Structure formats: structure tokens, C-alpha cells
Amino acid sequence: MLTLEDATPYLLEHGLITPSTVIEGNLSVSSVVRRNRNLFVTRVDGPGYLLKQPDGEDSVNSLQREAAFCAFCHAEPATESLRRWVPVLRHVDSARHVLGLELFPGARPLWTHYSGFAPGHFPAGVPAGLGEAMGTVHRLFRAPELREDPRLAWMTRGVPWILRVHRPVPEMLATLSLANYRVLGLVQAQPGLSRQLDALRLEWREDTVIHGDIKSDNVLVVPPVDADGEAQVRLVDWELAQVGDPAWDVAGTLQDFVMFWLLSVPGDAMSADEMTTRAGYPLRALHPGLRAFWRAYRAASGLSRADADALLRRAVRYSGARLIQSAFEMGQAAHVLPRPSVLLLQISANLLAQPELGQVQLYGLYHEGPSHV
Helix, strand or coil, X not given: CCCHHHHHHHHHHCCCCCHHHHHCCCEEEEEEECCCEEEEEEECCCCCEEEECCCCHHHHHHHHHHHHXXXXXXXXXXXXXXXXXXXXXXXXXXXXXXXXXXXXXXXXXXXXXXXXXXXXXXXXXXXXXXXHHHHHHHHHHHCHHHHCCXXXXXXXXXXXXXXXXXXXXXXXXXXXXXXXXXXXXXXHCCHHHXXXXXXXXXXXXXXXXXXXXXXXXXEEEXXXXXXXXXXXXXXXXXXXXXXXXXXXXXXXXXXXXXXXXXCCCCCCCCCHHHHHHHCCCCXXXXXXXXXXXXXXXXXXXXXXXXXXXXXXXXXXXXXXXXXXXXXXXXXXXXXXXXXXXXXXXXXXXXXXXXXXXXXXXXXXXXXXXXXXX
16 A cells, blocks of 8 residues: 555656655645545646555456546547546556546635635536536437447446445445434335335436546536636546436536535524525525536537436436435444434435425426526
8 A cells, every 4th residue: 555655756666756856845745535545746846646546345446447437538539528627547556556647736626616605606607617527428428339439348337326225235234334224214214215216226327428426526626727717627536437327417416516505504403494594505595506507518418408308307306316325425434323314314305205396496497498597
């Protein structure tokens, strides 16, 4: 495992930095532990790197998938238009399982960027950029000759695990925390919720390549180069890229906005009215951003209005499943079910029971009429 202590010799050995970088004090290496054991390498005299390392066999496979996808996007002529959104692969060490991606200077996660703005003053260009990036990926890989390219034969095609969570296998039960046993019990106790998850699983499509893990941490905002420019969006962490349903990625954006709103609600707010009125970032302040995202996505995706509307209806329902997934993730290492997990399950149940109402009230999105979208 590459550590902070041996990172500099490793970088020198593999030609990722020069001796002058070290001698002149232009190098900084820091560690961030997420799903993988990552090292951030920044330098003054050249590009920085994100060195990603696995923390288990599954992570080895996911890093290999990310390396293969990024390499494909930057080598295949047909994907030239999406290269500005995908990290550049700079280094692969198969023996030590180290993946090196070029850093985006000054980049911050989506909600870290948004938190710098007062409610109601969010720049619409950022969610629109996300919509354009996502729509472009989905449109390009919708073409069978690209989606079925032999260089992408490693891509999986299964449905997300959360769509089967109410029918757990023994291996899953063996890894659940006490809090997640409680989440599972709450999901199984609602027959309507289980039926909706079954229906969503049957509706899953294998239409295009999807990111598979759209959330704030994986949507980076890069500051403008000059004062007159606009912030740009980048999509990172392609470890879960697969052939699947584009509505799943759209659903990731929808549920992430709900998460941002929910985590701004004071801890003592219990009723729906209190959550609405006391949130630091009210839903109505987030709706323009969601509309900007959807407009840009629809334009970049190349879908007809009828097909886009059908995708949006599916995405709204999938977002309910993604909210359940977030409830699980919050309780992953907990003994007591966190309060936000309970709220997420309540919102999910309401959303899956009345998706048309949720699409308008929760997300501020409409199907009909260009003036509404």
C-alpha cells in the first residue's frame, strides 16, 4: 500500500514528478480515505494527481473499470466531445493496483460550491453543465456500435442492488449494521414499497453507458479561468460505470438535491411544515437549479419530448429507490438508525406512492409546456 512516506519516491520512480519538483518545494501530498485509500498530489510546476488505491478485492475491480473507461474516452474519436468532463488517466500500476488521474485544479464538490451562495442565488450554469455532461454521455453511448465496443466488454449490466434490497440474500444480511436491519425492516413492512421496487427492477433498461454513482462528491465544480468566465462541471469516480438505464443517473441528481435540502433542516424539525419553513436551503430555492439541469439534459440527450418525459417519470420513481439507498448508507456503521434515514424512508414512500405529485412538489419539474421547464 502506497503511503505518504513513500509517495514521493514512487512518483519520482514512475516519472510523475521531477527531482526539481521536490528540491524546489513545489510538491504536496495528502491523504483522503473514502471508498479507496486516495493520495492527493499537488505541485506548482505541473499537473497534480489523484492516486487511487483499493481497500479490498471489489475495489481492485472497480479501479480497473474506471481506468478502462477513462482511457477509452480519451482515445476513442467518437467520444471527443465528452473528454472535457472525464478525468485524464495518467498512470496505471497493475502490480501495486495504483491508479493515477489528473487533478482538476481548484475543484470542489457540488454542494461545497453551492454552500457558498445564499438560498435563491445559486448559479444556474452549474446544474446546467451537469445536465449537458450527463446528457452527452447518454446520447453518445446510446449508439450500439459504441455501447457494444469490444473495449467495453468488461462493463456490467445488472440492476442496482437497492432494487432487490427487500429480498435480501444471506450474504447481504451478514454485513448489515443494526441500524440497517432497522431500515430493511421498515422497507419490508410496507407492501406498497416492495411492490414499487419490484416494478422498478422490471422496468430497468440497458440503453446506454451510465455513471452509476451520481452524487455531490462525484460532481466537481472547477472555478473559471478568468473573472468573466463561468464555473465548469467535471464528472469523476467512474468506478461503477455500466451499461444501464439513463434514468438512474438522472435520479441520482434528483435525490442529491433532496439530500442537500434535508441536511439543511434543523434537527428538531419533525413535521412536513417545519421541514419546509425552517430548512436552511428551502426546496423552492433548489427548484430553478433542477429545472436548469433538466433543460440542459434533455437538449444534450437528443431524446424526443415523449421519450424525455418517459425517462423523467422513470427517474422520479428511481429517485425514491436512491433515497432508500442513502438511508442505508447513512446507517452503514451505526447501531441506532439516524434520524435523517427515517425521514428519507418517509419521503421515499410518499414519492413512490405518488410520483406525479412528487415530481412537481419535490423537484419542481413539469412535463408539459416549454415555459414550465
